[in-house]
Amino acid sequence: MNIIGCLDRPTSGAYTLNGTRVEDMDDNGLAAVRNRNIGFVFQSFNLLARHTALENVELPLFYAGVVDARPAALEALKEVGLEKRVHHRPNELSGGERQRVAIARALVLNPPLILADEPTGNLDSRTGKEIMEMFKDLHSRGTTIVMVTHENDIAAHAQRIITIRDGKVLSPA
Amino acid sequence: MLFLQIIRTAYRGILANKMRTSLTMLGIIIGVGSIIAMLSIGEGAKMQVMESISRFGTNLLRVRPGAARLGHIRTSNVETLTIRDAETIAREVPGIRRIAPAVARSGQTKFSNKNATTMITGTTPEYIEINNFQVADGRFFDETDIKLVKRVAAIGSTVRRDLFGESPALGEEIKIQGQTFRIIAVMAEKGQSTFADPDDQIFIPISTSQRRLFYQEHINDINIQVEDASRIPAVKEGVERVLRERHRIAPDAESDFTIRDFTEMVKTWQETSRTFTVLLSGIAAVSLLVGGIGVMNIMLVSVTERTKEIGIRMAVGARRKDILSQFLIEALVITVCGGIIGIITGTSIAILLSRFGQWDTVITVWSIVLGFLFSVIVGLVFGIYPARKASLLDPIEALRYE
Known part of the structure; x- marks a missing residue:
């Protein structure tokens, strides 16, 4: 997952993303790829606690050098249905709302790939379902979503399932 | 970002x-x-x-009686320095711009019912130029006043304030050590210096101070202004030579006077x-x-x-x-x-x-x-x-x- 997310380089083997060999890139190149091509959704949300929902979503825009980040960030928050909670901080939001902020942050720069690491792991099943609906919607509009999960019913949403046990690929479907 | x-x-x-x-x-x-x-x-x-620096005047040397001994400037009341010494220095040592001998003693002054103890400086007109004093009002005494041993005085601003308050002082008569002096000048304020208040001072002709007031032949210091700073060492040496000769001091004996170099002090x-x-x-x-x-x-x-x-x-x-x-x-x-x-x-x-x-x-x-x-x-x-x-x-x- 770290290698797919360009947080790490493979020690052996090759990883080509969008035609670029990741193992040859430097730190700045990786940062740019993470910024432009990949959106992260974590199990534990990983929002900045001292910043509002809006500011959290603005973050990738700033690192992309966007001068006025606000309109795009508001747009992304509206897309995940949080337009009324933009000035709340993470600790003032429910788990589902936090994950939606994280999704808004992941999709704000329209990356072709979203990586979701157990996105529903910390949520109740109803909220988890809402999140999955959101992913489906994104997927239908052309975003590739790579998701890691332990739950078979969540995995059932995916088009392609790869089962991995103890580091070995069991069933390439 | x-x-x-x-x-x-x-x-x-x-x-x-x-x-x-x-x-x-x-x-x-x-x-x-x-x-x-x-x-x-x-x-x-x-x-x-x-x-x-500006208060003391520049390139100033001051000769005082008494030897310098381990930080003490005067050892006793030496009465060896005279006006003749000053005159000889002026004549024989090159590089001196101005020279002024002075008698300086503290004395009692009185105007109507007011008393003040102040420094009485008997000197010549060159003294005020060497030491950067300015006359605020009236005229300073001149050579004629000295020659005629006149009882005239130029008073410092502190003295004026102490004795006269806000009323005019020029032309008034004051008593100095019981003798009557006419005020012909009031000096401009110089301001507090580190050692003493230079404005708490009365200037009178040197002849008057010696013959009418303190009855003393010797003087208390000689103020010398050197032409320029580079000549200070030479002038110092010249003064030393002339005075030792006049005072008949043996080559290995100590001088009975001290030369203070203000430029060096500054x-x-x-x-x-x-x-x-x-x-x-x-x-x-x-x-x-x-x-x-x-x-x-x-x-x-x-x-x-x-x-x-x-x-x-x-x-x-x-x-x-x-x-x-x-x-x-x-x-x-x-x-x-x-x-x-x-x-x-x-x-x-x-x-x-x-x-x-x-x-x-x-x-x-x-x-x-x-x-x-x-x-x-x-x-x-x-x-x-x-x-x-x-x-x-x-x-x-x-x-x-x-």
Whole structure:
């Protein structure tokens, strides 16, 4: 997952993303790829606690050098249905709302790939379902979503399932 | 990432720990504040020395009776110096611009019912030029007054105030040691010097002081103004030779007079005040250094505390240099804010010192610029290590950090 997310380089083997060999890139190149091509959704949300929902979503825009980040960030928050909670901080939001902020942050720069690491792991099943609906919607509009999960019913949403046990690929479907 | 955004982020990081940040800032405030205050004291001392130079007059030598012995200038009431000595010096030593012998003793003065004890200086008109005195009102006595042994006096501004208050003094008659003198001049105020009040003084013709007032043949000092500073050593030597010859002092015996070189004294003061400033500023700089270490300490704590945040920022696309500049600017915001408050504090302290204390302080623009620069430099020097540490974190490790 770290290698797919360009947080790490493979020690052996090759990883080509969008035609670029990741193992040859430097730190700045990786940062740019993470910024432009990949959106992260974590199990534990990983929002900045001292910043509002809006500011959290603005973050990738700033690192992309966007001068006025606000309109795009508001747009992304509206897309995940949080337009009324933009000035709340993470600790003032429910788990589902936090994950939606994280999704808004992941999709704000329209990356072709979203990586979701157990996105529903910390949520109740109803909220988890809402999140999955959101992913489906994104997927239908052309975003590739790579998701890691332990739950078979969540995995059932995916088009392609790869089962991995103890580091070995069991069933390439 | 945009500069404004970084500043805002830094600002937020600082506000999140108000107490911690203000204590850290206090170190910088004290450091910069004391540098500003110390420099202003040093600058003030320098000004005072400059003022003393103009007050004493330049290239001044003063001959006094009595030998210098281990710091004591006069050993006893030696009565060897005479007007003839002064005349001979003027005739035989080249390089002298002006020379004025003087009789100086304290005496009792009286006007109507007011009494004052003051310095009575019997001298020649050249004395006031050598010592930079100015006549405010009336005319100073001249050679004719000396020749005629007239009972006329030029009084200093302190004497005028003590005896006459606000009423006019010129033309009035005062008693000096019981003798009547007419006031023909009031001197301009010279201001307090380090040793004595030069305005608490009455000038009378030297002949009058010797023959009518103190009944003494000897004089108390000879004031010599040398043509230019380079000739001071030569003139000093000449004066010494002439006087030793006139006083018939054996070659291996000690002189019965002392020559004081004011230019040298002023130079010594200048050096002393400079050493003083350097020393005090050094101490101030050390306190700034300690403040800087405090900044580094707190930034290191901050980096550790915010490892997770750094990981998140890296995951959404922050480059190493973005993280570096974020933490560096945070350190700079602390030191520069502290620096500005320190400049204000230091300036206020300097102003208070000169208003309520004994110190003369002068605040120069360059000391403020220096204080500001120091706070920036401290921020850079002590901020770079924690910021680098933050930027070199491994994104995966940082994200995993709880």
